[in-house]
Amino acid sequence: MPLREQRFSPVTVAGLTSANRTWFALVTSIMVLASCGPDATERGRNLAPPSSSPTLAPTPDVAPGVAAIGDTSQLSPMLRRAFDPAADFTPMRDPGPDDWLAQHPESPQTFADFLAADTRVPGPQRRVIYLLPIGEFPRDAPPLASLSTIVHAFFTLEVRVLPAVKLADVTAKRRIHPATKKSQVLAPDVLRWLTRRLPEDAFGLMAVTMEDLYPQESWNFVFGMASLRERVGVQSFARQDPAFFGDPRGDGWQRLMLRRATWTLVHEISHMFGLSHCVHWECVVAGSNHQAESDGRPLHPCPVCLRKLHSSIEFDPAERELRLAAVLEQLEIKDEAEWSKRRAAWIRDGTR
Numbered sequence: 001m002p003l004r005e006q007r008f009s010p011v012t013v014a015g016l017t018s019a020n021r022t023w024f025a026l027v028t029s030i031m032v033l034a035s036c037g038p039d040a041t042e043r044g045r046n047l048a049p050p051s052s053s054p055t056l057a058p059t060p061d062v063a064p065g066v067a068a069i070g071d072t073s074q075l076s077p078m079l080r081r082a083f084d085p086a087a088d089f090t091p092m093r094d095p096g097p098d099d100w101l102a103q104h105p106e107s108p109q110t111f112a113d114f115l116a117a118d119t120r121v122p123g124p125q126r127r128v129i130y131l132l133p134i135g136e137f138p139r140d141a142p143p144l145a146s147l148s149t150i151v152h153a154f155f156t157l158e159v160r161v162l163p164a165v166k167l168a169d170v171t172a173k174r175r176i177h178p179a180t181k182k183s184q185v186l187a188p189d190v191l192r193w194l195t196r197r198l199p200e201d202a203f204g205l206m207a208v209t210m211e212d213l214y215p216q217e218s219w220n221f222v223f224g225m226a227s228l229r230e231r232v233g234v235q236s237f238a239r240q241d242p243a244f245f246g247d248p249r250g251d252g253w254q255r256l257m258l259r260r261a262t263w264t265l266v267h268e269i270s271h272m273f274g275l276s277h278c279v280h281w282e283c284v285v286a287g288s289n290h291q292a293e294s295d296g297r298p299l300h301p302c303p304v305c306l307r308k309l310h311s312s313i314e315f316d317p318a319e320r321e322l323r324l325a326a327v328l329e330q331l332e333i334k335d336e337a338e339w340s341k342r343r344a345a346w347i348r349d350g351t352r
Ligand SMILES: [Zn+2]
Pocket: 030, 031, 032, 267, 268, 271, 277, 286, 287
C-alpha cells in the first residue's frame, strides 16, 4: 500500500505496514485520513501569476528541502525573508529505526505540489476553527483556553471552543486496549460523526478528548487524525500525560503536556489545509511515530510548510510570529517564544 498520505475512502487508513500490524508494535503514529466527498472549496486559491509561480525544477546543487520551497524571487522582500531557509531551521535528521520516516517513507509534497492539489482554503464565510471537547476533561488537562489562543496565533483565524459533548453522544466504536486495559475510541468513526456537525462558518472542526484513540483494529493507538478534505480532525491528550503510562509526572509536567497537545493540535489542523507530512525539515508538520520523536520536533513550521499555510490564509508572517511569541511567552513555552520573536525581527526588516 502506498505510504504517502493520499485520499482514501472513509474506511481506509494511510500508512499501514505489515510491521505495524501487531498489537504490541511500538507504534504511536499520527495519522492522516482523508475521506472522499464532494468538493467543498469555498474559493479559488489566490494564486500568483504564472511568471511568479514556484515552477523552478530542483537543481543538483540545491538541497531538496530548499527546492521544495519554490522560487521566491518574485515575492516581496518580506515574504522572501519569511521563506528563507538560511537560518533558524534544521534539516530533517536521518530517522532512527522506530521513527516515522523509517516506518513510513513518504513522498515529499513541495509547495508547487501543494498548489496543484485540490486543497481547502478559508473563504469569507468559512474562517473559524472550532475546537470541540469530547468527554470529561479533568482540571489538570491542557486548558482549552490556552490551546485556542495558540491555534488562533498560529493560523491567524478566529477560534471558538464549542460546548463539550458527552462521549456517549458520539457515534463511534470503542474497545478495551489489551495491554493498557483502558478504553479506546475508533478515530475514523469520530471523524465521520464530525463531518455531519461542521458549523456553517467553520473552516475546520477539531475534536479534542482525553480518551485514547485507535485508527483501526490492527493498530495500537493514534495521537490524532485529520481529514485532508473534510476539514475535521480528532486528537487525544491521553498519552501525552506521563501518568498514562504510570510514570511520575515530574516538575513542569503540565507545561510539557500543553506543549505536546499544541504540537499535535497544530499538526492536525495543518492537515486540514491540505498539507502532507513534511519530510525535509524538522517541522511541526513532519510525521511522528512516537512521543519522543514529537518531543524532539519544533512547534513551528519549516519554510515549505509556512509558505503553504501563507498561500491559504494570506497572513502577515511577521505579525503572526510576533503574536505567537506573545502567546507562547505567556504560556511559558519560552524557547519557541524566543524563536518566533527572532523570526519576526528577521522577517520584518532583516534584523538578525
Ligand atoms: Zn500527520
